[in-house]
Structure formats: structure tokens, C-alpha cells
Amino acid sequence: MNGISFLMDHLPLLIPLIILQFTLMITALIHVIKHPDYRFGTKGMWIFIVVILQLIGPVFYFVFGKGDNE
Amino acid sequence: MNIIEVKNVSKSFGSKQVLDGLHLGVPKGSIFGFVGGNGAGKTTTMKLILGLEETTKGDIFVGGEKVTFGNTKTNRITGYLPDVPEFYPYMSAEEYLTFCGEFTGLKKAERKQRIKETLTLVGLEGNKKRIKGFSRGMKQRLGIAQAMLNNPELLICDEPTSALDPEGRNEFLELLASLKGKMTILFSTHILGDVERICDYVGILDEGKLKVSSSIEALKQTYAKSQIELSFDEAADFSILIAELNALIEQEIITEVEKINEQNQVIISYNKDYTDVAGVLLESLIAKKIMPVSLRKMNPSLESIFLEVIR
Amino acid sequence: MKNIYYFSKKEFLESWRTSRLLILMIIFLILGIMNPLIAILTPDIIQMSFGDSLPVNIPEPTSLDSWGQFYQNMTQMGLIVITLLFSGTMSGEVSKGTLINLVTKGLKRSTVVISKSIYLILQWSFCMLLAFFVTWAYTLYYFTDDNSPHVFLAVFPLWIFGILLITTILLTSTVSKNSYEGLLLTGGFVVLLFVMNIFDKFERYNPITLTSENINFLQGASNIGNYMPAMLISFFLSLLFIYLSIVILNKKKL
Ligand SMILES: Nc1ncnc2c1ncn2[C@@H]1O[C@H](COP(=O)(O)OP(=O)(O)O)[C@@H](O)[C@H]1O
Ligand SMILES: [Mg+2]
Numbered sequence: 001m002n003g004i005s006f007l008m009d010h011l012p013l014l015i016p017l018i019i020l021q022f023t024l025m026i027t028a029l030i031h032v033i034k035h036p037d038y039r040f041g042t043k044g045m046w047i048f049i050v051v052i053l054q055l056i057g058p059v060f061y062f063v064f065g066k067g068d069n070e
Numbered sequence: 071m072n073i074i075e076v077k078n079v080s081k082s083f084g085s086k087q088v089l090d091g092l093h094l095g096v097p098k099g100s101i102f103g104f105v106g107g108n109g110a111g112k113t114t115t116m117k118l119i120l121g122l123e124e125t126t127k128g129d130i131f132v133g134g135e136k137v138t139f140g141n142t143k144t145n146r147i148t149g150y151l152p153d154v155p156e157f158y159p160y161m162s163a164e165e166y167l168t169f170c171g172e173f174t175g176l177k178k179a180e181r182k183q184r185i186k187e188t189l190t191l192v193g194l195e196g197n198k199k200r201i202k203g204f205s206r207g208m209k210q211r212l213g214i215a216q217a218m219l220n221n222p223e224l225l226i227c228d229e230p231t232s233a234l235d236p237e238g239r240n241e242f243l244e245l246l247a248s249l250k251g252k253m254t255i256l257f258s259t260h261i262l263g264d265v266e267r268i269c270d271y272v273g274i275l276d277e278g279k280l281k282v283s284s285s286i287e288a289l290k291q292t293y294a295k296s297q298i299e300l301s302f303d304e305a306a307d308f309s310i311l312i313a314e315l316n317a318l319i320e321q322e323i324i325t326e327v328e329k330i331n332e333q334n335q336v337i338i339s340y341n342k343d344y345t346d347v348a349g350v351l352l353e354s355l356i357a358k359k360i361m362p363v364s365l366r367k368m369n370p371s372l373e374s375i376f377l378e379v380i381r
Numbered sequence: 382m383k384n385i386y387y388f389s390k391k392e393f394l395e396s397w398r399t400s401r402l403l404i405l406m407i408i409f410l411i412l413g414i415m416n417p418l419i420a421i422l423t424p425d426i427i428q429m430s431f432g433d434s435l436p437v438n439i440p441e442p443t444s445l446d447s448w449g450q451f452y453q454n455m456t457q458m459g460l461i462v463i464t465l466l467f468s469g470t471m472s473g474e475v476s477k478g479t480l481i482n483l484v485t486k487g488l489k490r491s492t493v494v495i496s497k498s499i500y501l502i503l504q505w506s507f508c509m510l511l512a513f514f515v516t517w518a519y520t521l522y523y524f525t526d527d528n529s530p531h532v533f534l535a536v537f538p539l540w541i542f543g544i545l546l547i548t549t550i551l552l553t554s555t556v557s558k559n560s561y562e563g564l565l566l567t568g569g570f571v572v573l574l575f576v577m578n579i580f581d582k583f584e585r586y587n588p589i590t591l592t593s594e595n596i597n598f599l600q601g602a603s604n605i606g607n608y609m610p611a612m613l614i615s616f617f618l619s620l621l622f623i624y625l626s627i628v629i630l631n632k633k634k635l
Contacts, residue, residue, distance in 0.1 A: 017414045024407045063465040120485045140632040141490045150485035156478040160398035172387040173488050
């Protein structure tokens with residue numbers, strides 16, 4: 001399979017996808033760092049989850065990890 | 071006319087009875103101090119008046135309309151400051167008040183004006199911080215602001231001064247006093263000084279009943295024990311003094327003697343005319359050559375009345 | 382009436398300031414892009430995992446594969462994320478006591494329920510359309526076949542089902558103490574729908590059909606009229622759930 005030509009063909013899909021995933025990750029990451037009052041878990045754990053688990057990680061953080069006072 | 075009528079209301083939580091046939095009338099236009107010890111049921115009573123709790127027995131009327139548990143129409147005319155007010159932490163104080171002003175129907179221009187006034191009144195003007203960063207005292211101030219924002223006919227405040235520093239407490243009491251005539255205020259407290267300063271009426275809640283409900287003046291007249299305070303210097307012989315005073319009790323001139331050791335004082339209770347009692351008292355002291363350094367006719371304090379009532 | 386607008390505005394602000402709206406928008410956009418992408422990549426992935434040993438030719442992906450992904454992702458990811466993020470919408474307010482200041486000023490409790498449902502439905506519609514138009518645009522660009530004529534007709538039932546799910550979230554969150562309980566109850570309701578789907582007799586009436594037959598609607602292979610009963614039932618269930626939420630909140634200790 002020709003990787004380069006595949007990438008070039010699908011840039012209109014890949015570029016926005018990467019940007020969006022990155023935005024999501026950064027949004028969650030900033031929140032994790034700025035609000036260290038989690039319902040459970042540690043800062044390190046949530047940073048790991050948010051960065052490694054694309055899509056699901058940030059959602060999990062906002063649903064289960066984020067402290068109530070926000 | 072009474073804006074609040076609590077008629078024979080009982081309230082139990084499980085097997086624990088908090089209110090037991092409570093009657094309470096709050097005259098329209100008054101500032102009503104609602105006094106009682108911790109756990110007496112003040113918060114519960116207020117929640118019942120606002121339909122936030124369900125009565126076990128009895129009816130409550132606000133502005134002549136019956137209060138129903140849950141959604142109640144009577145809340146149209148009320149404003150409430152809970153003991154621990156809760157807000158939306160993501161809003162600023164001004165945004166929160168704007169929201170409150172919107173749904174209570176204040177027109178835009180009036181709303182802006184009121185919010186500005188109210189924020190200044192409680193000392194939160196120009197504060198752009200989100201509420202999540204507020205201290206307990208700031209939340210209390212915002213709580214006061216939201217409760218009085220739309221000039222409710224009936225303002226109910228639950229221990230409003232307890233989270234404030236002495237200065238804030240003073241300001242708040244003055245604020246409440248300045249609202250007199252504009253709205254009826256029911257506020258609970260365990261600080262009797264607050265009541266004495268600004269209230270026209272006082273109700274004392276104890277053991278699920280209102281032990282006292284009257285104007286402050288009338289209360290002082292009914293409940294005041296007549297007392298005289300005598301102070302001596304160290305040299306005084308207290309055993310002779312006490313024997314002498316006990317003799318006066320025998321003769322039914324005075325009713326009770328209480329000795330306060332550290333201060334070389336005695337407090338004498340009596341139920342006859344002051345001039346007669348003081349005359350006899352001084353004569354017998356002169357006869358025994360025990361001279362007080364001071365003699366004072368004690369004015370009844372709300373504190374002593376309160377202690378008397380709940381005894 | 383005006384108060385419904387004011388309270389919905391508060392819901393919007395809440396969703397925005399707590400980052401939930403942003404998260405939803407990003408996720409639905411990502412889903413919108415992923416649908417055509419996965420459809421395009423699937424043959425390559427199969428090819429790679431089987432090597433050249435695969436005896437049959439893998440058919441070229443079509444627009445139907447892209448839309449197939451859309452309906453799968455919308456239900457398995459989109460609706461689940463919405464449920465996760467909003468399952469505490471009422472129980473949170475009740476347990477924190479944030480409604481006390483408001484109702485003691487005369488705000489009707491029914492206003493709270495109606496505003497929340499209106500806001501959540503608007504938010505669902507917006508997010509669904511976001512993913513829908515992104516998928517549609519890419520599908521038109523990458524797949525030039527005309528296998529998928531009825532795009533709007535196919536997505537309409539999904540929208541109706543989303544509304545049912547939202548009113549379910551509202552009701553379960555009104556009866557629950559916290560968001561976990563609400564989540565559990567909502568999950569239970571969906572499982573119940575799936576279980577009922579085992580019986581063919583109920584198929585036309587079961588709201589879950591609205592999320593499983595969309596590809597047939599899309600091709601025109603299935604007449605949407607057949608599923609009118611399921612849509613009407615969803616609609617009336619939604620109204621019932623809103624009504625029940627009001628009744629329950631009206632007598633709830635705040
Ligand atoms: N929700 C409740 N469940 C059980 N007991 C309660 C509840 N609310 C109040 N109580 C009890 O009722 C009594 C009166 O409480 P409260 O009205 O808060 O008193 P106050 O405000 O005068 O301090 C207390 O003994 C308290 O423990
Ligand atoms: Mg209390």
C-alpha cells in the first residue's frame with residue numbers, strides 16, 4: 001500500500017480530524033490541570049487517560065472525573 | 071393583618087418530632103425575630119412556610135393563601151435566604167442576579183438599576199469573579215442580594231448573620247432595618263442582640279412550640295424578672311450577708327439570691343415594688359455594717375428572658 | 382412562557398461554561414468525519430489483516446457504507462455521550478439545592494422541566510445535524526454513486542428516537558438521587574426496548590426500530606410509513622415522560 005499517496009488522497013478527512021481530536025484533548029487536559037478537585041483519581045491518572053484514550057478519555061473525564069464545583 | 075399564619079402545625083422526621091402544634095403569626099410590615107436554640111426547628115419552620123417541606127399536620131397561610139407542599143403559588147410574594155445558599159458556580163454575581171431578575175419579571179431598565187443597587191448594598195459591586203471562587207461570607211452576601219432583589223412582600227432569612235464577620239453583621243442588620251416598611255421580614259437567629267437591635271416582634275421556639283410571641287416591649291414587661299445587683303469589695307463578710315439575705319427571703323421581701331463568687335456580687339430577685347425592696351435591703355445592710363460598692367437595678371435583657379422561657 | 386426562554390438560556394450557559402457543549406460539538410464533528418473515513422478504510426484494513434490470501438475480491442465501498450457508519454456511530458457513540466453528559470441534569474440541581482433560591486421566588490417547577498427538555502432537544506438536534514451534514518458533504522465528495530437517495534427521510538426517525546432518549550434522561554434524572562442512578566435507569570429503559578425487539582410482533586411499534594432500519598429508509602427499500610406507529614409511540618412517550626417529570630418534581634424535596 002502506498003502510504004504517501006493514501007495520505008494525500010484523504011487529507012480533507014485527516015486534517016480536520018486531527019485538529020478536532022487535538023482540540024478535544026487540549027480542552028480536557030487544560031481542565032484536568034486547572035481543576036485538581038477530581039471526584040476520584042489523581043492528576044497523573046487523568047492526564048494519562050485524556051491523552052491516551054482518544055475521544056473516550058475526555059468524555060470519561062468530564063462525566064466521571066471532574067469535581068462537582070465547576 | 072398577619073402575612074404568615076402557621077396554624078397548629080406539627081412536623082416529624084421519622085419518629086423525631088420537631089414541631090408540635092406550632093402557632094405562629096407574623097404581622098404584615100413587621101420585622102419578626104425568630105429565636106431558638108440549635109435544632110429547635112427554625113429552619114424546618116421556614117421550609118414549611120415556603121412549601122419546601124411537607125407538614126405532618128396543620129395548615130400554613132401566606133398572604134391569605136394556603137401553602138401547598140412542593141410547587142406553591144404563595145412563593146410569588148416571597149424571597150428566601152437559606153442557611154447555606156447555593157448558586158450556579160459558573161456564573162458571576164451579576165449574571166446570577168440578572169437571571170433571577172429575568173424570571174421574576176423585572177423589566178430590563180429596572181432590573182439593571184436594581185442589580186446595581188443591590189450589589190452595592192451588599193458590597194459585591196464590580197466583582198466580576200465567578201461564584202465558584204466566592205468565600206462563605208461572599209456567598210452569604212450574594213444570598214441576601216438575590217433574596218431581596220425583586221422587593222418581595224415577604225423576606226425570609228435563615229440565620230443570615232451567622233456566616234458574616236462582625237462588621238458585615240452590623241451592615242446587614244442596618245440593611246434589614248432599612249427595609250422596614252417596604253417588606254415584612256422574618257429572620258431566624260440565635261444571637262439575641264440582633265433581635266433586640268432591629269426587631270419589633272419576637273417569637274421564641276422551644277420544644278416544638280412557640281413559647282413566646284409578642285412585641286419586644288410587651289415581652290420585657292411580662293417576662294422580666296425584677297432583679298437588683300449588689301457588688302462588694304473583698305473585705306466584705308459574705309457569710310453574714312447571705313444569712314441576712316436569707317432572712318429577707320423568709321420575710322418574703324425578696325424571692326431569690328444568687329451569689330457570683332468571682333466578682334463579689336449577689337443578684338437578688340424580688341416581686342414587690344422596687345423602692346420598698348431597695349429600702350429594706352439597704353437598711354438591713356447598714357444594720358450589719360456591710361456596705362456595697364454599688365447597687366444597680368437590673369434592666370431585663372432578652373438573654374435573661376430567653377433563658378427564663380426555655381427553662 | 383418568557384421564563385422558559387430565560388431558563389433555557391441558563392441551560393445553554395451551563396452547558397457552555399462547563400465545557401459540555403464544546404465536548405459534544407467536537408465529538409459529533411469527529412463522528413461526522415469518521416463515518417466516511419471508516420467506510421473508505423474498511424477494505425484496506427481487511428486487505429491488510431488477511432494479506433493476499435483473501436480469495437474473494439472486496440467490493441468497493443459505496444455511500445451506503447458511509448451512511449451505515451453514521452447510523453452505527455450516532456447510536457453507539459453520539460447518543461451514549463449525550464446520556465453520559467446529561468444524566469445528572471435534574472438530580473444535580475436537586476442534590477446541590479440550586480433550585481431553592483429560584484422556586485422560592487415563584488419560579489414554577491414545570492418551567493424548569495420544560496426548559497430543560499427544550500434545551501436538550503435543541504442541543505441534540507444541533508449536534509445531530511452537525512454530524513449529519515459533515516458526513517453528507519464528505520459522502521457526496523468521496524462516493525459518487527446514487528445508492529442513497531433519501532438522506533433526510535432516513536435521519537428523521539433517528540432524530541425522533543433521540544428526543545425520546547432525552548426525555549427519558551430527564552425523567553430518570555428527576556426520580557434519581559444522582560447521575561449514576563439516572564444513567565442506570567436510562568440504560569435499563571434502552572435494554573427493555575432491545576428485549577422487546579426480540580418479538581417480531583412489536584417491531585413496528587418499538588421505538589428502537591427508529592435507529593435500526595435507517596439504511597432501508599435511505600435506499601427507499603423500506604416504506605417509512607410502516608414505522609409511523611413507532612414514531613407516534615416515541616412522540617407520545619416523550620410527552621408522557623415530560624409530564625411525569627413535572628408531576629414528580631412538583632412534589633420533590635429540593
Ligand atoms: N431532613 C431531615 N431529616 C431528619 N431530621 C431532620 C431533617 N431536617 C431537620 N431535622 C431535624 O430536625 C430538628 C430541627 O432542625 P432545624 O429546623 O434545622 O433546626 P434549627 O434551624 O432551629 O437549628 C433537628 O433535630 C434536625 O436534626
Ligand atoms: Mg437552622
